Each structure stands twice: as structure tokens, then as C-alpha cells.
Amino acid sequence: MIQLAxxxxxxxxxxxxxxxxxxxxxxxxxxxxxxxxxxxxxxLFLEHHQNLEGSALLLFQVMILIKGLLIPGxxxxxxxxxxxxxxxxxxxxxxxxxxxxxxxxxxxxxxTDKLHLSMPGDHALLLITAITTLAAGLFLMMSRTKAIxxxxxxxxxxxxxxxxxxxxxxxxxxxxxxxxxxxxxLLVAIMIMGIIxxxxxxAFDDVDTALLDQLKD
Amino acid sequence: MLxxxxxxxxxxxxxxxxxxxxxxxxxxxVAALLHLQITAMAWLGKLDPSLPAYFSTAPEGMLVLLxxxxxxxxxxxxxxxxMKETQMDNEPIFIGCMLFFxxxxxxxxxxxxxxxxxxxxxxxxxxxxxxxxxxxxxxALEATxxxxxxxxxxxxxxxxxxxxxxxxxxxxxxxxxLTFSSLVAVASQLDxxxxxxxxxxxxxxxxxxxxxxxxxxxxxxxxxxxxxxxxALLSGALLNCAFLGVYKVHTLMYAAGMGDYSSNVLIVFGxxxxxxxxxxxxxxxxxxxxxxxxxxxxxGIIAFGVGIGGLATYGAMLHLIHHSLxxxxxxxxxxxxxxxxxxxxxxxxxxxxxxxxxxxxxxxAGFAGISGFPPFGIFISELLIIIGAFRTGHYVSVSIFIFxxxxxxxxxxxxxxxxxxxxxxxPVLVEEKMMRVVPSFILLLTSLVLCVWLPEDLYQTIINxxxxxxxxxxx
Numbered sequence: 285m286i287q288l289a290x291x292x293x294x295x296x297x298x299x300x301x302x303x304x305x306x307x308x309x310x311x312x313x314x315x316x317x318x319x320x321x322x323x324x325x326x327x328l329f330l331e332h333h334q335n336l337e338g339s340a341l342l343l344f345q346v347m348i349l350i351k352g353l354l355i356p357g358x359x360x361x362x363x364x365x366x367x368x369x370x371x372x373x374x375x376x377x378x379x380x381x382x383x384x385x386x387x388x389x390x391x392x393x394x395x396t397d398k399l400h401l402s403m404p405g406d407h408a409l410l411l412i413t414a415i416t417t418l419a420a421g422l423f424l425m426m427s428r429t430k431a432i433x434x435x436x437x438x439x440x441x442x443x444x445x446x447x448x449x450x451x452x453x454x455x456x457x458x459x460x461x462x463x464x465x466x467x468x469x470l471l472v473a474i475m476i477m478g479i480i481x482x483x484x485x486x487a488f489d490d491v492d493t494a495l496l497d498q499l500k501d
Numbered sequence: 502m503l504x505x506x507x508x509x510x511x512x513x514x515x516x517x518x519x520x521x522x523x524x525x526x527x528x529x530x531v532a533a534l535l536h537l538q539i540t541a542m543a544w545l546g547k548l549d550p551s552l553p554a555y556f557s558t559a560p561e562g563m564l565v566l567l568x569x570x571x572x573x574x575x576x577x578x579x580x581x582x583x584m585k586e587t588q589m590d591n592e593p594i595f596i597g598c599m600l601f602f603x604x605x606x607x608x609x610x611x612x613x614x615x616x617x618x619x620x621x622x623x624x625x626x627x628x629x630x631x632x633x634x635x636x637x638x639x640x641a642l643e644a645t646x647x648x649x650x651x652x653x654x655x656x657x658x659x660x661x662x663x664x665x666x667x668x669x670x671x672x673x674x675x676x677x678x679l680t681f682s683s684l685v686a687v688a689s690q691l692d693x694x695x696x697x698x699x700x701x702x703x704x705x706x707x708x709x710x711x712x713x714x715x716x717x718x719x720x721x722x723x724x725x726x727x728x729x730x731x732x733a734l735l736s737g738a739l740l741n742c743a744f745l746g747v748y749k750v751h752t753l754m755y756a757a758g759m760g761d762y763s764s765n766v767l768i769v770f771g772x773x774x775x776x777x778x779x780x781x782x783x784x785x786x787x788x789x790x791x792x793x794x795x796x797x798x799x800x801g802i803i804a805f806g807v808g809i810g811g812l813a814t815y816g817a818m819l820h821l822i823h824h825s826l827x828x829x830x831x832x833x834x835x836x837x838x839x840x841x842x843x844x845x846x847x848x849x850x851x852x853x854x855x856x857x858x859x860x861x862x863x864x865x866a867g868f869a870g871i872s873g874f875p876p877f878g879i880f881i882s883e884l885l886i887i888i889g890a891f892r893t894g895h896y897v898s899v900s901i902f903i904f905x906x907x908x909x910x911x912x913x914x915x916x917x918x919x920x921x922x923x924x925x926x927x928p929v930l931v932e933e934k935m936m937r938v939v940p941s942f943i944l945l946l947t948s949l950v951l952c953v954w955l956p957e958d959l960y961q962t963i964i965n966x967x968x969x970x971x972x973x974x975x976x
Contacts, residue, residue, distance in 0.1 A: 499722040
């Protein structure tokens with residue numbers, strides 16, 4: 285079972301690197317769907333989450349539905365609507381981004397190693413993946429100019445936070461806390477950003493946040 | 502049924518969203534009045550929470566609730582007249598969101614559970630975004646985008662901080678409900694490192710919402726682009742709610758014996774906010790942005806005061822009350838000016854003293870108040886913070902503090918003088934109306950009254966709120 289969990293985490297890491305390197309928005313959304321599903325099933329394969337109740341299983345199904353289907357669906361709609369295929373002028377290039385992603389993995393490994401003393405249980409890879417996903421999400425938000433890519437970066441960051449929550453939660457009551465928070469967060473991020481994306485589209489020809497720089501001092 | 506405090510505005514908000522605008526205005530006023538009544542009942546101890554696991558009447562929360570409810574009533578009176586003048590397109594949405602905003606902020610004030618607090622603060626972002634976007638201009642769109650994106654990141658980090666606090670519970674083998682009231686009692690058993698990490702993340706997260714520099718970048722845009730009643734609410738009520746989140750975790754840190762650490766962090770963030778606000782106010786071309794930067798400054802002052810501790814904490818709590826009263830009054834006056842001249846640029850505005858004598862009166866008095874002149878309350882609160890800082894030997898930080906106050910006064914007074922007395926050829930678009938002047942006047946008057954006479958209940962509540970972190974009037 286542990287090996288399976290490690291394999292899933294490796295896939296998550298791979299999706300992180302892929303998303304940093306991909307310039308096609310459609311592909312990016314598909315990668316995010318895969319990552320969402322992988323992230324939401326991770327807890328099922330962890331040792332300390334083995335004895336699950338019915339309600340918990342239901343929660344996982346909902347999570348998979350939201351992260352794997354609903355949100356990517358919305359994102360695909362958004363991509364089609366604004367009819368842009370690729371992110372043309374990233375602030376940091378794709379190769380440099382992948383390289384930065386590798387650096388983030390190393391950094392996360394270092395941080396996890398440092399924190400190891402006070403960690404419950406033994407899942408080093410989980411925490412490494414979680415911190416990498418979080419940091420890469422932030423990186424994506426800062427290094428891309430399109431509004432959609434920024435939203436995707438935010439989603440990735442949330443996935444990272446969810447993984448950190450899973451890694452750290454030991455008892456069942458805290459586990460529910462993790463799930464509930466993220467569910468709401470996802471709803472908020474997508475609903476509002478979706479609406480805003482729509483309006484950015486009608487107000488500008490291009491969904492480029494670089495155009496949003498009128499307000500400054 | 503303490504929960505009525507936020508259930509009532511939700512119901513009213515749903516009603517107002519479907520009713521025609523005329524009726525909606527009535528609903529807004531009635532809901533605001535009822536909300537103040539329920540708040541008063543909660544203050545008198547007539548209401549008990551039906552879900553004590555999630556909500557409580559913590560003194561600091563009650564304080565924020567009272568301030569929010571009080572200024573909301575006057576903002577809604579102003580908003581009714583404002584809506585008549587501006588012929589808003591989406592009035593039902595505006596009224597609905599104002600009420601939902603009130604509901605979520607009341608929920609923040611009452612929340613005792615770590616996650617419920619987080620959900621409530623999250624929800625404030627959700628319902629206030631449409632308020633900022635109401636004008637549907639390019640600038641409003643940009644402001645809303647920045648607001649939602651930056652605050653979402655902040656809130657996500659706050660969630661992470663909440664996880665860390667939960668983890669510190671797990672590691673310390675503490676088995677109590679995840680509420681602040683029960684955590685404070687067992688704080689010394691919590692794992693120190695993770696609690697510290699939790700504090701930092703929560704401070705960055707809620708600090709973003711509160712407008713602490715350097716996470717403040719959304720605030721001037723959002724406050725200047727939102728319609729004036731919404732700006733007043735954002736500045737006067739929302740920032741307090743975010744501060745409440747920071748404050749609660751600070752009390753937890755204090756109870757765990759790490760109060761020095763969190764106090765120093767708060768002092769540093771407070772001073773950075775004040776310095777940045779001072780720099781940007783100095784040559785500010787837009788008066789609504791000036792007020793927004795002044796909010797950043799005042800949030801910095803509150804964080805600074807809480808960080809200093811002792812007497813300064815009492816000053817910070819007073820500052821919170823008076824800043825809300827005066828700043829919302831200022832934003833309402835600024836709304837009159839914006840309606841009257843049709844521009845936010847200081848350079849195009851002048852001769853306010855002649856053209857808009859009443860709005861000039863409230864704006865100028867508000868400016869005097871926010872700059873710390875007697876007889877308004879900020880004079881006392883800033884004085885107490887300075888005395889408190891001297892008593893505890895924070896000489897360097899208090900020098901920076903005083904320098905920033907002078908800097909901001911210099912910058913703001915130039916702008917206000919120019920607006921009040923310089924010549925202008927701008928035509929007057931909308932005359933000022935009594936209904937749009939009286940609310941800001943009453944808010945100022947309240948600050949004045951509270952300056953000379955503080956009700957015993959209010960005083961006792963402030964003392965109860967700050968005694969947890971060692972704050973006292975004689976401390």
C-alpha cells in the first residue's frame with residue numbers, strides 16, 4: 285500500500301513539473317484535472333487513514349468530482365470562451381520554469397528534512413510533494429500573465445495546502461477539518477474567478493492581467 | 502439564539518436580492534436597525550449561542566460586532582440616499598451584498614472555532630467582491646481582480662496556518678475542541694514550533710485582508726474603486742474583522758508563553774505599514790486612495806499598539822473603535838465630494854468650503870480626527886499608545902511611530918487644504934443632501950462623545966478583551 289501512495293505522489297510531482305513546462309492552456313487544464321484526482325485520492329492510500337467510514341468515502345468521491353471534473357470543466361469552458369490557446373509571453377520562460385520546479389523539489393526535501401523531528405508518522409515524500417506543489421503554484425501565479433494561468437496556479441497552491449493538511453493530520457476529527465476547508469475554498473476560487481474571468485473577457489480583448497495595471501501610485 | 506445576529510442579515514439579503522429596488526432600500530434600513538437591536542441584546546447578555554461549539558461572546562468579538570453594527574446602520578441610511586442619486590444599475594445586488602457582507606462580518610465577530618472563523622473571513626471576500634465591481638468600469642474590474650486574487654492567496658495561507666495550529670494540538674496530545682476559548686486554556690501544552698509557524702501564516706493570511714504592508718497592495722485599489730458606502734464599510738468594518746483573526750491567534754501565542762515573539766512581529770508589521778502609508782500619502786493625487794492609505798496606517802497603529810502591550814493595548818482597542826467611526830464618516834463625506842465634483846483627483850477639486858459647506862464640515866472635522874486632534878477619540882488612543890510604548894522602553898519604534906504620524910499629517914493636510922480652499926472651475930454636479938451629511942456627522946459625534954464619556958460596559962469589555970494578553974489601563 286505504501287508503494288502505491290508513493291507512486292501517486294510521484295505522479296503529482298510529475299504533473300507539477302509538466303504544468304510548469306506546458307504552454308498550451310488546454311493541456312494545462314488536463315494536467316490539473318489529473319493532479320486534482322491524484323491529490324484527492326492520496327489520503328485513501330495512507331497508513332493512518334486506513335479505517336475510513338462511509339461518510340468519509342462519500343467525501344472523497346465529492347472531492348474527486350470537484351477537483352477532477354467540475355473545476356477542469358469550468359476551466360475548459362473558460363479557455364474556449366476566451367479563445368486563446370497558449371500563454372505567449374510568460375514572465376519566466378518554460379525551461380527556466382521547469383528548472384525552478386526542480387529547485388523547488390530540492391528545497392522542499394531540505395525543508396522536510398529539517399522539520400522531520402517534530403513530524404507525526406513517516407511520510408517524507410508526502411510532505412516534499414505537498415510543499416513543492418504549494419510553492420510551484422505560487423510560482424505559476426507570479427510568473428504567468430494570463431488570468432487563467434494564474435487561476436490554475438492558485439488551484440495548484442490549494443492542492444498543495446490540501447496535501448500538507450493530509451500529511452499533518454493525524455486524527456480523524458482534524459482530517460474532516462482539512463476536507464471541509466478546502467471544499468469551500470475551491471468553490472470560492474472557481475465561482476468568483478470564473479465570473480471575473482468572464483468579465484475580463486468582455487472588457488478586454490485579451491485575458492491578460494498585464495493590462496490590469498491602471499491602478500498604481 | 503445568538504446566531505440571529507448573522508442569520509437575520511442573510512435572510513434580509515436574500516429578500517432584498519429579489520425585491521424591487523424601492524422595497525429593497527426599506528429592507529436594508531429595517532435589517533440594519535434590527536441588527537443593532539440584536540447586537541444590543543447580545544451585549545446585555547440576553548442571547549446565548551445555540552451552537553456553543555462554534556460561536557461565543559468573546560469580549561473582543563463583541564467589540565467588533567458593536568462597531569460593525571453601529572456604523573452599518575449609518576452607512577445604510579447614507580446608502581439609501583446615495584442610491585437615489587446615482588441610479589445604480591444593479592441596486593438589488595448592491596443591497597443584497599451589503600447585507601450578506603454584514604452577515605459574514607457578524608459571523609467573524611462571533612466565531613470561536615478556528616475553522617468557522619476562517620470560513621467566515623473567506624466568505625467576507627466572497628460577498629464583498631461584487632460590491633467593489635459594482636461600477637463595472639475597467640478600473641473597478643482591475644481592483645476586484647486584485648482584491649480577489651491577493652486575498653484568496655492570503656486566505657489560503659491562513660488556512661495553512663490553521664492546520665499548523667491543529668497540528669500543534671495533535672503533537673501536544675491535547676484533546677479539546679478546536680475553539681479559541683478552549684485552546685487558550687491549554688495553550689502551554691501546544692507544540693511550540695508549530696504554533697509559531699501557525700501564527701506566522703495566520704498573520705500573513707489575515708494580515709493581507711487587514712491591509713498590513715507589504716501585503717496591502719489590493720487595499721488602495723479596492724477602497725478607491727468601490728462605491729463610497731461600500732468603501733466606508735470595507736474600511737470601517739472589514740479591516741477590524743481581519744484584525745480580530747490576528748488578535749485571537751496572538752492571544753493564543755501569549756497564553757502559550759510566546760507573547761514576546763508575536764508582539765515583536767506585530768510591531769514590525771505595524772511600523773512597516775505606517776511607513777509605507779506615509780510615503781504614499783505624501784504625493785497622493787486621489788483623495789479616496791489617500792483615505793485608503795490612511796486605513797493602512799491606522800491598521801498599522803492598531804497592530805503596533807497590540808504588539809507593545811500593556812497600556813498601549815488599551816489604546817489600540819480604543820483606536821479600533823474610533824478609527825472605524827471616523828474613517829467611515831470620512832469615506833461617506835468623500836462620497837458626497839465624488840458625487841458633487843465627479844472626480845477623484847485632488848487637483849480638480851477646490852473651494853469645497855464654499856460649494857459644499859456641510860460636506861466640508863464633516864470632511865474637515867474627520868481629517869482633524871483621523872490626524873489625532875482633540876476632541877476626537879484618536880487623540881486619546883494614539884497618546885495612550887505612545888505613553889505605553891515609552892513605559893515599556895520601545896524608544897526606537899515609538900520614534901518611528903511619531904515620525905510616521907507627522908509625515909502622514911503633512912501629506913494629508915496638503916491634500917485637504919487644497920480640496921477645501923483652492924480655486925476650481927469644476928461645475929457642481931449633485932448638490933449635497935441632508936440625508937447624506939447627517940450620517941457622517943453622527944459618526945463623528947459618536948467618536949467625540951466616546952472620547953469624553955466611555956460607557957462602563959464598553960470599558961469593561963475592552964478591559965476583558967485585553968486582559969488576556971496582559972493589557973491593562975494601569976499596566
